Amino acid sequence: xxxxxxxxxxxxxxxxxLIALSFSLVMGILGVLNLAIAELFMLGGYFGFAAILAxxxxxxxxxxxxxxxxxxxxxIERVGYQPFRDAPVVTPMLSTLGxxxxxxxxxxxxxxxDPLQLPDEVFGARFTLGPVSASAMxxxxxxxTVVLVALLAFVVQRTALGRALRAVAENRDVARLLGVSAxxxxxxxxxxxxxxxxxxxxxxxxxxxxxxPYIGVEIGLKAIAVMVVGGTGRIWGALIAGPLIxxxxxxxxxxxxxxxxxxxxxxxxIVILLLRPQGLLGGARTEQGPRx
Amino acid sequence: MKSGLSRALCVAGLGxxxxxxAGPGFAQQADREIVLGAIVPSSGxxxxxxxxxxxxxxxxxxxxxxxxxINGAKLRIAIxxxxxxxxxxxxxxxxxxxxxxxxxxxxxxxxxxxxxxxPVANEMKIVATSQASSKPGVAKLNRPWAFxxxxxxxxxxxxxxxxxxxxxNIKSVAIIFDAKDATAATVGSRIMPxxxxxxxxEVLNASDPLSFNTGDLDxxxxxxxxxxxxxxxxxxxxxxxxxxxxxxxxxRQGMIKPVVGxxxxxSSAILxxxxxxxxxxxxxxxxxxxxxxPEKFVNELQPLLRKTSGLPPEIEPSMYDANIxxxxxxxxxxxxxxxxxxxxxxxxxxxxxxxxxMAKLAxxxxxxxxxxxxxxxxxxxxxxxxxxxxGAWQSKVRGCSAAPGHPGC
Amino acid sequence: xxxxxxAGLLADVGILLLxxxxxxxxxxxxxxxxxxxxxxxxxAYLTSYLTVTMGVPLTLALVxxxxxxxxxxxxxxxxxxRLRGIYLxxxxxxxxxxxxxxxxxxxxxxxxxxxxxxxxxxLGYIWTWxxxxxxxVAILEHSQIWLELRAVRDDETAAAxxxxxxxxxxVGAFGFAAAVAAIAGGLFAHHHVYIEPxxxxxxxxxxxxxxxxxxxxxxxxxxxxxxxxxxMLPEHLRxxxxxxxxxxxxxxxxMLLVRRQGILDRSLFRFFExxxxx
Numbered sequence: 008x009x010x011x012x013x014x015x016x017x018x019x020x021x022x023x024x025l026i027a028l029s030f031s032l033v034m035g036i037l038g039v040l041n042l043a044i045a046e047l048f049m050l051g052g053y054f055g056f057a058a059i060l061a062x063x064x065x066x067x068x069x070x071x072x073x074x075x076x077x078x079x080x081x082x083i084e085r086v087g088y089q090p091f092r093d094a095p096v097v098t099p100m101l102s103t104l105g106x107x108x109x110x111x112x113x114x115x116x117x118x119x120x121d122p123l124q125l126p127d128e129v130f131g132a133r134f135t136l137g138p139v140s141a142s143a144m145x146x147x148x149x150x151x152t153v154v155l156v157a158l159l160a161f162v163v164q165r166t167a168l169g170r171a172l173r174a175v176a177e178n179r180d181v182a183r184l185l186g187v188s189a190x191x192x193x194x195x196x197x198x199x200x201x202x203x204x205x206x207x208x209x210x211x212x213x214x215x216x217x218x219x220p221y222i223g224v225e226i227g228l229k230a231i232a233v234m235v236v237g238g239t240g241r242i243w244g245a246l247i248a249g250p251l252i253x254x255x256x257x258x259x260x261x262x263x264x265x266x267x268x269x270x271x272x273x274x275x276x277i278v279i280l281l282l283r284p285q286g287l288l289g290g291a292r293t294e295q296g297p298r299x
Numbered sequence: 300m301k302s303g304l305s306r307a308l309c310v311a312g313l314g315x316x317x318x319x320x321a322g323p324g325f326a327q328q329a330d331r332e333i334v335l336g337a338i339v340p341s342s343g344x345x346x347x348x349x350x351x352x353x354x355x356x357x358x359x360x361x362x363x364x365x366x367x368x369i370n371g372a373k374l375r376i377a378i379x380x381x382x383x384x385x386x387x388x389x390x391x392x393x394x395x396x397x398x399x400x401x402x403x404x405x406x407x408x409x410x411x412x413x414x415x416x417x418p419v420a421n422e423m424k425i426v427a428t429s430q431a432s433s434k435p436g437v438a439k440l441n442r443p444w445a446f447x448x449x450x451x452x453x454x455x456x457x458x459x460x461x462x463x464x465x466x467x468n469i470k471s472v473a474i475i476f477d478a479k480d481a482t483a484a485t486v487g488s489r490i491m492p493x494x495x496x497x498x499x500x501e502v503l504n505a506s507d508p509l510s511f512n513t514g515d516l517d518x519x520x521x522x523x524x525x526x527x528x529x530x531x532x533x534x535x536x537x538x539x540x541x542x543x544x545x546x547x548x549x550x551r552q553g554m555i556k557p558v559v560g561x562x563x564x565x566s567s568a569i570l571x572x573x574x575x576x577x578x579x580x581x582x583x584x585x586x587x588x589x590x591x592x593p594e595k596f597v598n599e600l601q602p603l604l605r606k607t608s609g610l611p612p613e614i615e616p617s618m619y620d621a622n623i624x625x626x627x628x629x630x631x632x633x634x635x636x637x638x639x640x641x642x643x644x645x646x647x648x649x650x651x652x653x654x655x656x657m658a659k660l661a662x663x664x665x666x667x668x669x670x671x672x673x674x675x676x677x678x679x680x681x682x683x684x685x686x687x688x689x690g691a692w693q694s695k696v697r698g699c700s701a702a703p704g705h706p707g708c
Numbered sequence: 709x710x711x712x713x714x715a716g717l718l719a720d721v722g723i724l725l726l727x728x729x730x731x732x733x734x735x736x737x738x739x740x741x742x743x744x745x746x747x748x749x750x751x752a753y754l755t756s757y758l759t760v761t762m763g764v765p766l767t768l769a770l771v772x773x774x775x776x777x778x779x780x781x782x783x784x785x786x787x788x789x790r791l792r793g794i795y796l797x798x799x800x801x802x803x804x805x806x807x808x809x810x811x812x813x814x815x816x817x818x819x820x821x822x823x824x825x826x827x828x829x830x831l832g833y834i835w836t837w838x839x840x841x842x843x844x845v846a847i848l849e850h851s852q853i854w855l856e857l858r859a860v861r862d863d864e865t866a867a868a869x870x871x872x873x874x875x876x877x878x879v880g881a882f883g884f885a886a887a888v889a890a891i892a893g894g895l896f897a898h899h900h901v902y903i904e905p906x907x908x909x910x911x912x913x914x915x916x917x918x919x920x921x922x923x924x925x926x927x928x929x930x931x932x933x934x935x936x937x938x939x940m941l942p943e944h945l946r947x948x949x950x951x952x953x954x955x956x957x958x959x960x961x962x963m964l965l966v967r968r969q970g971i972l973d974r975s976l977f978r979f980f981e982x983x984x985x986x
Contacts, residue, residue: 008527015519022517040794087961094968096794097740101921102964104914108957112342116950119611120346121568122540124547133553142551215516217543217572221344225514228805228910235798260520265510266478269809273802280799281787342953350950380952382942385907386720389900390943394713414822414902422828423712440824478812481904484820609950 010139012261013254018145018214020253021152025207026230027237027245028159032200035239036176037193038096043083043103044204045227046110047076051208052218053118059125059213069151072209073202079110080201084194092193114220122217144214151210153246155203160242162199172196232276238286247287331372333641335630336379336395337623338406338416338427343383344513344540348408348619350610352430353378354603355620356405359627369634372641376627381407388412389419396423400646402639403428403653405626408619410434410482417441424647426630426654430622433562434482435490438676446657446676448622448629450700452486452561455581455682456494458698459559462684463579464498466695467557469532471501473525475518475545476536478510486561487536495534503528513541522548532557539566546572565618570687578687583680584621584667585692593666596624625665632656632663673701715831719899721939722831722838726892727912728919728931729845733885735925736854737878738861739788740797742913743804744889749908750777750807751890752897753817759898760825770837770894774887781886785879804913811905822904829898837895841888845928857881889916922963924970933971 026048033041051072058068087102132143163169174182175189183189211226212218229252237248252272259268279287337356341349356376363374377399381388388407395401396419403426407416413432420427421444428446429438435453438445463469472495476487488508495502509521522545525533533549535542535558542564549556550573557577558564564580586597600616633639633656639649661671661679668681677700684696710718727748734741751773758769784803791799817823848854859867860874868874897903915938923934941959945952963971 008523011523012520015517015523018519019517034794038794040797086965090965091968097917097921097925098964098968101918102961104918105957105961105964108960109954112951112954112957115342115346116609116954119609120344120348120540121566121611122543124543124568124571126571140552211516215544216547219344219540221514222516225512226516228801231798232802235795257520260509261524264507265521266508266813267809269512270806270813273805273809276802277799277806280795280802281790284791284795341950346950380946380949382953386900387942390713390716390720393711393716397712411822411904411906414824414904415900418828418901419716434821478820479906481820481822481906488819 008138008261010137012257014139014141014145016254016257017250018141018148018253019257020250021149022207022211022226022249023230023233023253024152024245024249025155025203025210026226027233027249028156028242029200029204029207030230031234031237031239031242031245032159032196032203034234036172036196037088037092039088039103040096040100040231041083041088041103041197041200042100042227043080043087043106043110044200044230045223046107046114047080047201047204047223048208048211048227049114049218049220049223050079050110051076051205052212052222053114053123053208054205055209055212056123056125056218065147065213068213069206069209072205072212074205076205076208077198077201080197080204081194083201084197088193088197089190111220118220120220122219125213125216142214144210148210148214151206152249155206156242156246159199159203163242168195229272232272235276236279236287238283241286244286251287331641332375333369333372333634333639334375334377334399334401335627336377336392336399336401336404336406337627338379338381338388338391338395338404338408338412339623340383340408340412341380345383345408347610347614348431348617349380349383350607351604351614351617351620352406352408352623354607354610355600355616355624356627358600358603359624363631369631370639370641374631377401381412383409383412385409385412385415388416392416392419392425392427393423396420396425400643401425402634402641402646402649403630405623405630406430408432410437413437413445413447414481417445420444425650426657428626428629428657430626431619432482434485436675442674442676443658444654446672446678448626448670448678448680449562450581450583450680450682451675451677452482453490453494454677454700455562455698456486456490458682458696459579459581459684460491460494460498460500462696463532463557463559464500466579466686467532467577469500469557471503471530472532472534472559473504473509473528473530474502474534474536475509475511475521475525476534477513477538477541479513480538480541482561483536483538483541483563484510486563487534491534491536503530511537511541511545513538515541516544518545518548519552521545522552522554525549526552526554530556532559534558535560535564538563539569543569543572546576546578549573550576562618565685565692567613567615570690570692574688574690579695580685580687581682581698582618582685582692583678583682584618585683585685585694586615586617587692588667588683588694590667592664593621596621596666600624621666625663625670628665629657629660629663629670668699671701717939717943719831719834721935722834723892723896723899724915724919724935724939725838725932726841726888726895727916728923728935729841729928730885730889730892731916732920732925732928732931733845733881733888735920736857736861737881738864739792739878739881740794740917741800741882741885742797742910742917743800743802743807744885744916745908745910745912746800746804746807747777747781747886747889748893748896748912749811749905750780750886751893752903752908753811753814753823753893754890755894756823756826756897756903757817759827760823766827766829766833766894766898770891773894774890777890777893778883778887782879782883784886785882788882789875789878801910801913804908804910808905808908811908818904820905822902823897824902826898826901826903828901829895834895834899837891841891842928842932849928853877918960920970922960922970924972924976926969926974927972930970930972937971 237244339349379391477483754773919934924930
């Protein structure tokens with residue numbers, strides 16, 4: 008059972024990783040908590056469902072979910088972030104909350120509040136190895152997460168674009184002096200973040216095969232905890248923190264009691280914040296945290 | 300420049316809104332009106348139920364007025380959305396009772412809303428009858444004005460569990476429940492364990508309750524743990540949309556075991572989750588029910604539901620549509636039978652007449668059989684133990700929520 | 709005579725005002741709390757326990773709950789000193805979720821099933837508390853303490869250099885805010901006469917912040933305007949039926965775009981003062 012629970016925890020952790028990265032891209036670079044990410048995740052799920060129901064292959068569905076969520080993220084950036092870029096961070100946080108309310112309502116009106124379900128598991132193949140059994144979709148989730156994180160890390164660490172992003176993250180004014188134009192970059196950061204949330208939505212939607220307009224709410228809060236544990240400044244941090252929290256949750260359920268699970272997760276987050284405010288891998292600059 | 304324009308647009312939008320809100324609300328009182336109120340969740344996680352309830356209520360209004368109204372007066376049902384928020388439901392009731400002068404109110408739907416709304420009904424001396432709340436004791440705490448056209452889950456379980464035990468030869472179960480949902484948590488942590496004990500069924504995780512939270516996507520750890528216990532069956536105490544998550548996970552992990560639960564499981568959505576897993580749950584109504592009354596109800600309502608935007612094209616009338624239909628029918632019957640005038644000066648006595656009628660009600664012809672109310676304010680009516688298999692609900696046992704021989708059954 | 713409907717809405721406004729003030733007090737030191745629903749929950753459960761189980765009169769129960777929650781606020785405030793800005797906000801978010809999770813499992817007071825037995829309080833009683841605390845905050849705003857709070861907000865290092873005890877100020881603000889949120893909770897419990905853990909979720913914490921920011925985060929009276937707006941606006945959007953909350957979200961963004969500093973701010977007050985003296 009232990010091994011099976013590890014598989015469960017890693018799948019959940021991979022999902023957390025993607026959404027946490029989505030939060031941390033905007034948080035690390037712009038210092039903004041985009042509360043609409045939970046709903047971008049939900050939208051990604053619906054877009055992915057629509058694509059699969061239209062008999063499109065999984066990679067196309069994944070791209071559709073990513074593109075759809077990225078587009079909505081772009082709108083959020085233009086209307087909900089750009090006008091507030093020099094306001095205290097609480098203001099853009101609340102404007103993204105406005106988007107979150109709108110997106111939940113719109114999704115309810117389009118797809119209904121009942122869970123939308125795939126007729127049967129589309130990717131139902133299972134692999135069994137001794138006592139452990141994993142579905143094709145679970146392996147896809149873990150694989151896709153690793154690939155997406157690696158891709159993101161490459162972009163941020165190795166390319167000119169990534170350097171510019173990091174420059175803006177470090178100091179917006181200096182970056183401007185160096186000729187980096189921040190406007191298009193923040194748009195890009197939001198869209199990348201949206202694409203990640205969308206990808207997570209597609210993968211999760213297809214794995215659990217039932218989604219509602221409210222699936223983002225709980226998982227979004229958990230992903231914030233994962234982001235904090237991993238540290239907002241390091242991309243690889245989320246890749247460690249996601250599975251860590253995922254496994255911690257699953258193990259609490261398996262060996263402690265499922266009731267205290269949330270207590271454990273948020274407790275862990277607070278402990279990490281107090282002991283290593285920079286996150287497990289470091290990198291965040293809490294000592295000069297942005298003004299609220 | 301750009302921000303200047305957007306600001307101007309915003310200001311214009313706000314202005315237009317203020318004008319729009321000021322407009323209605325002064326409907327002229329041409330004819331004599333009988334006003335009833337309803338509280339339904341048309342936004343939020345239960346939006347679909349609230350919207351279907353709304354269509355049902357509008358259908359009744361149209362039918363009654365098409366047939367000449369009530370005692371010559373026009374029926375108006377004022378419907379308010381509580382957004383699945385208990386605080387909004389209380390204010391809805393205050394508005395319906397205080398401003399709209401409703402004679403009685405149907406709703407609210409959830410137990411959390413009923414818990415806070417029923418005390419207001421008592422304070423304002425107006426009957427409120429919930430169409431879905433089944434958390435034990437909610438109406439009982441708020442006598443004499445609170446009623447529920449539902450049966451206490453504890454009563455239903457007494458018939459459900461023995462049937463479940465006999466049909467699937469159940470000797471042991473594992474229980475999983477939604478800890479964040481008050482009804483589901485009460486059923487999962489108190490009622491079901493007690494019923495299992497009564498029926499000599501061992502609860503394998505009695506010392507280690509398994510739960511999840513409303514909105515959780517992943518219940519794989521809980522299901523893996525249940526599977527390791529190898530029970531004969533599984534008790535899923537959760538609202539159907541959450542139960543879908545559990546049942547899907549059971550199927551994914553190859554745990555094909557019969558599921559039993561409360562009325563919260565009844566929906567057509569849950570049957571799609573895993574057709575090979577049998578589901579047993581009690582209900583007072585289901586869309587494929589046989590009989591003149593229920594068939595007529597479904598034939599009339601279903602096309603209306605299906606052409607309403609915001610509702611899925613394959614929707615069927617739910618148990619809660621049937622319940623709210625019965626509630627309003629009972630109110631109308633009360634108005635006709637007790638000489639309610641609907642005049643402003645008689646408001647207090649009219650409301651008391653409806654309450655007294657409700658308290659004494661026995662054998663009202665409901666969709667699934669006669670309806671009355673017990674001393675706790677809960678419905679005495681027929682119920683059915685349904686078994687969901689291969690995508691359809693089948694009725695297996697007919698029960699009644701009262702002592703044998705009671706006229707309500 | 710006010711309709712009972714408006715009386716009900718105004719009771720909600722009074723409770724939300726207290727919650728918003730609790731966020732406002734912490735915000736005055738430049739810190740954002742996303743977990744004040746946690747303090748509200750502590751206040752609600754503790755007050756209800758005292759009145760229902762121990763038979764303590766409500767006013768005394770509220771004072772005890774406020775003191776206890778204030779003490780918890782101070783205890784939370786110390787470790788919070790290590791954190792700034794959005795990181796502190798996230799730690800408080802975690803705190804709020806932990807409190808909710810605690811009450812969900814606290815079977816002695818009903819757990820998920822909720823807690824009953826409180827006696828309903830009048831609108832006047834709620835507003836006596838709300839007005840008294842609003843007044844207290846207004847008096848504080850014109851005191852030396854507030855200048856010190858703002859000094860800490862504007863530049864903590866400089867504030868420390870000129871000899872201000874920044875630790876006491878920040879921890880004290882946390883404690884005071886926790887006490888105010890607890891009173892909001894106690895009144896909430898005795899207005900609705902039933903509580904369950906779901907009442908004190910992240911959504912509630914966010915509502916408090918929203919009321920402060922929409923109403924104006926630089927003056928205490930802003931919380932009042934914000935609370936009025938948040939309670940009344942959704943009621944007045946009912947004619948939109950299924951699109952009610954989408955439009956509400958849109959208006960929220962629009963209001964932030966038009967007045968990011970909130971409806972009330974200091975310059976607005978100065979403008980009126982100028983007019984009066986002229």
